[in-house]
Amino acid sequence: MSLLEAWEGTLRSTVGGCFPGERAVFRGHDLHAELRGADWLDLYLFGITGRRHTPAQLKVLHAIWVNTSYPDARLWNNRVAALAGSARSTGNLAISAALATSEAAIYGRQIDIATADFLVRAQAALAAGQSLVDIVTAELQANRRISGYGRPVAKGAADERNAVVLELAASQGLADGAYVKLAFATEQTLLAGRWRMRMTYAALAAALALDIGLSPREYYLYMLPAFLAGMPPCFIEADARPEQATMPWRCSAIVYQGPPRRHWREQNASDHD
Template identity: 50%
Template structure:
């Protein structure tokens, strides 16, 4: 009879023991730099073995540890280029452009714009919630549930991100991406098919809730096998190409003129002007 396993040896490290295990060393599987010699990127020599990869492929490989196919990499890049809108009125572009107008550094302006791109209503959080819903809905439908029941249960609990658009319910980017996806043979994945079916369910009650770029983006990436966490990292550069020209143009104009608003243009309905009586505060009530 074999001796029982040592439960203490199998227990995960905690507290000071965990910190001591990591003290003075970096435990990593993603890579390391050896200045003057070489760099390792997920077990491969970056300069000898991975130098032929396109940037999108290298970026995705760093996140997932898996290689995108050339078709997948082309579609991911298209998802980025097709939403590169150089319009400084857009919420994240506005942040980058105002940084340029204020003569902040380009890096700070771009990073600030990327930070607000995580917004729930329009940005990254909406995309993550959309992907989570599509993955969960697909599992439930494959287990035998009716999609309409899944959709209406979700709308009763929360909102389904990726459907509807504040200004115009038609998303001009979808036909172009679907055309490319079909050419690349990436148009009929299960999450993407489900996303279109969700749209049809929603339209039976809400005519404005057409699928937008968020759901399309999330469904395509889900069909590539990425997790929500991996998707969050992959989509970081999605708006950068639209931000940069806004910041650059704002920096070329006189400082502070971007979206200048005179006081006369402010429709103020608050308290009327009050006289300032100096620094003495009224005595507290007895």
């Protein structure tokens, strides 16, 4: 029997099911009876992890989302939502596209999982007896960077979100876990060496989530809607302007410092030389 034949027929699931006119089951619990009063984030995380979280943990995880909700249409993913509004697309398409571009490798979800992965590996290496200096040096030699450190848009400044979220985490007794300590120790190692990289929000958020008990993959899935709240305002504002009036920049407004313009025939001739 082939793999597909073995899975043919009734869909088998352990995460839940819908029974129209009767009930809905969410990870073994009746959604409309046992879970109907759940906080949305509590339900979302229960779906991801299969675990419920305490009010203190949920407050910190809510804060991680809230404090990175920037309604600025110049940001790469919000720009997608705004331009979709300018083109008179639907809100659903605009936000879905903006969330898809949030997967970016420099600023978005790929950084989240890479940061969490680094912290988990670094913690294991420390437990095995390696020094943090050696761990940091090896990571930089292998990847030329450490995810969660060195903010491209403000290299020398502290991330404006970190102090706010850390203060709230401290008020909930969740600011001194092993991963948070490691995140700060890594920053000090980088600042003391020749690298001079400050910790970004990605490192602090990942450390807090890991201390709460999320795995790197669970953390990545939890962070999927993190930028969502800032997107609808950008879409709405662009939709309220005249059509195509959001960021209608001329090509002449672009500051370009690369190779000079060449005609196609010149390029084609050089390719055959």
